[in-house]
Amino acid sequence: xxxxxxxxxxxxxxxxxxxxxxxxxxxxxxxxxxxxxxxxxxxxxxxxxxxxxxxxxxxxxxxxxxxxxxxxxxxxxxxxxxxxxxxxxxxxxxxxxxxxxxxxxxxxxxxxxxxxxxxxxxxxxxxxxxxxxxxxxxxxxxxxxxxxxxxxxxxxxxxxxxxxxxxxxxxx
Amino acid sequence: xxxxxxxxxxxxxxxxxxxxxxxxxxxxxxxxxxxxxxxxxxxxxxxxxxxxxxxxxxxxxxxxxxxxxxxxxxxxxxxxxxxxxxxxxxxxxxxxxxxxxxxxxxxxxxxxxxxxxxxxxxxxxxxxxxxxxxxxxxxxxxxxxxxxxxxxxxxxxxxxxxxxxxxxxxxxxxxxxxxxxxxxxxxxxxxxxxxxxxxxxxxxxxxxxxxxxxxxxxxxxxxxxxxxxxxxxxxxxxxxxxxxxxxxxxxxxxxxxxxxxxxxxxxxxxxxxxxxxxxxxxxxxxxxxxxxxxxxxxxxxxxxxxxxxxxxxxxxxxxxxxxxxxxxxxxxxxxxxxxxxxxxxxxxxxxxxxxxxxxxxxxxxxxxxxxxxxxxxxxxxxxxxxxxxxxxxxxxxxxxxxxxxxxxxxxxxxxxxxxxxxxxxxxxxxxxxxxxxxxxxxxxxxxxxxx
Numbered sequence: 001x002x003x004x005x006x007x008x009x010x011x012x013x014x015x016x017x018x019x020x021x022x023x024x025x026x027x028x029x030x031x032x033x034x035x036x037x038x039x040x041x042x043x044x045x046x047x048x049x050x051x052x053x054x055x056x057x058x059x060x061x062x063x064x065x066x067x068x069x070x071x072x073x074x075x076x077x078x079x080x081x082x083x084x085x086x087x088x089x090x091x092x093x094x095x096x097x098x099x100x101x102x103x104x105x106x107x108x109x110x111x112x113x114x115x116x117x118x119x120x121x122x123x124x125x126x127x128x129x130x131x132x133x134x135x136x137x138x139x140x141x142x143x144x145x146x147x148x149x150x151x152x153x154x155x156x157x158x159x160x161x162x163x164x165x166x167x168x169x170x171x172x
Numbered sequence: 173x174x175x176x177x178x179x180x181x182x183x184x185x186x187x188x189x190x191x192x193x194x195x196x197x198x199x200x201x202x203x204x205x206x207x208x209x210x211x212x213x214x215x216x217x218x219x220x221x222x223x224x225x226x227x228x229x230x231x232x233x234x235x236x237x238x239x240x241x242x243x244x245x246x247x248x249x250x251x252x253x254x255x256x257x258x259x260x261x262x263x264x265x266x267x268x269x270x271x272x273x274x275x276x277x278x279x280x281x282x283x284x285x286x287x288x289x290x291x292x293x294x295x296x297x298x299x300x301x302x303x304x305x306x307x308x309x310x311x312x313x314x315x316x317x318x319x320x321x322x323x324x325x326x327x328x329x330x331x332x333x334x335x336x337x338x339x340x341x342x343x344x345x346x347x348x349x350x351x352x353x354x355x356x357x358x359x360x361x362x363x364x365x366x367x368x369x370x371x372x373x374x375x376x377x378x379x380x381x382x383x384x385x386x387x388x389x390x391x392x393x394x395x396x397x398x399x400x401x402x403x404x405x406x407x408x409x410x411x412x413x414x415x416x417x418x419x420x421x422x423x424x425x426x427x428x429x430x431x432x433x434x435x436x437x438x439x440x441x442x443x444x445x446x447x448x449x450x451x452x453x454x455x456x457x458x459x460x461x462x463x464x465x466x467x468x469x470x471x472x473x474x475x476x477x478x479x480x481x482x483x484x485x486x487x488x489x490x491x492x493x494x495x496x497x498x499x500x501x502x503x504x505x506x507x508x509x510x511x512x513x514x515x516x517x518x519x520x521x522x523x524x525x526x527x528x529x530x531x532x533x534x535x536x537x538x539x540x541x542x543x544x545x546x547x548x549x550x551x552x553x554x555x556x557x558x559x560x561x562x563x564x565x566x567x568x569x570x571x572x573x574x575x576x577x578x579x580x581x582x583x584x585x586x587x588x589x590x591x592x593x594x595x596x597x598x599x600x601x602x603x604x605x606x607x608x609x610x611x612x613x614x615x616x617x618x619x620x621x622x623x
Contacts, residue, residue, distance in 0.1 A: 080382060083485075100484075101382075102380065103335055103382050104293070104336050105382055106382060125519075127524065128294045129499065129575070130231065132293045132590075133293040134339060144579060144580075145294075145295075146577070147292060148463075148590075151464075172484060
């Protein structure tokens, strides 16, 4: 009976090149930020922009920032193929997060205080696709996640924190 | 292609009990040149329905099969019906109580039982040990393969595995642990997606942490462990003795647009290994390395798998008996694509979470699916009906139930086309397993689907 190993299980292979030196630099710069800025205990959704550093350390990821006119995107990508994008308002608050990878990243870390909204959503506010996905929609918090065969994607945002000239469609 | 078993092959006692014997000729002594044909049935009966919990359990469009599990090398077996057929996962996972008094062979790592934890996209999870068993489906046998026993655990599921808080609205007590028939909605899961192993080389060492599946829990404290592929959850079809192990052929009848209570179909094992599983005039679509159609196009909008090449979170398209509806595009995008009557059903209605359609059923056509490397391309047509109308019947099998792929606020760069069980009704669909012997002429290193 042959049990051949499957060679095709490498996800997001394009993210994995040249990580080590970047990684070392990232850790150093992250530590520097830690010294200079008081990082809040909570990280992620609804938290100040500086909290992204805490998520970066948690994910052991590279960190890239893109500036758009009405918002900023912090992209965290690690060697495990996980990618998290945090969307930051001009006021410096994380208003949305997207992710993709072989599993869903640590939501206890990334949802900040909104993890309470995740846990207290009622049946009417929750739509479950058996074993594949879940959507939670409340006035303050919108969350969706979908997984299949070792591939997960999702997003979470706080509608009330969305900058007035930004639509949710920017969160990709 | 091998349809006959030699006497040596049939000598294994545990096989004798399960084969359908056709014209068996004795093996003793004779030099007769007469054919010694012992043909294994490669066909299992499928049922599409609401499953063992009935409509009250809240499940529609489930697909189920009967599986027999035996203590390895013995005739100590139990037959388990209502095991859900899932082409979107890999591995056989059974609710522990369904085994009755049959005990299996534990797999030990460092003298502790090997446990697996899988959190699904809806935050529910499978958690329990892997043990070796002989598994029979139809007349086919996979000898001594790892099977997960849901609910037989020595410790809480590890936090590295449960990366999302478990949603309190899931069925089960406590919610989310799919270790009972009530919470799982079936007696087990038969994961026959297009891969051999559920993790493969990524888990022979602990190569990642977030969502890692394999653990041992000595003294009630769990730690991640690397596991040889031979001890990992495995696609049972890929391990069938003989040659019917390169995929499946699923045939289900069509249903009226208002649905049916249940329907019966067949699953033939092997693709192009016998006269009853030939590809015929089916179109073959190669899948990309992440098991997706790289591109689906509808009304001038392309839905592309950007996940697999690391450039985004788009998933393209896929076929999945474990998805209970068409999870396709999103209501706003479809509306702007000319499907005027479509919307998300109001949350106060029975159709909540699915598409509603003003004026009844609407048709999406043409939807273009293109395979990996351009292998396979076709235009198909999908019907979407009003979910509140469908759910006002007592039916549980619908070929026109739909929903958003990303809900709410999807957009075409993250939306995808999940052709769930409705797609399989009225069709014959082949699912080829990557890394097995491909049918002649099929160029699909990552596996394929055909229909």
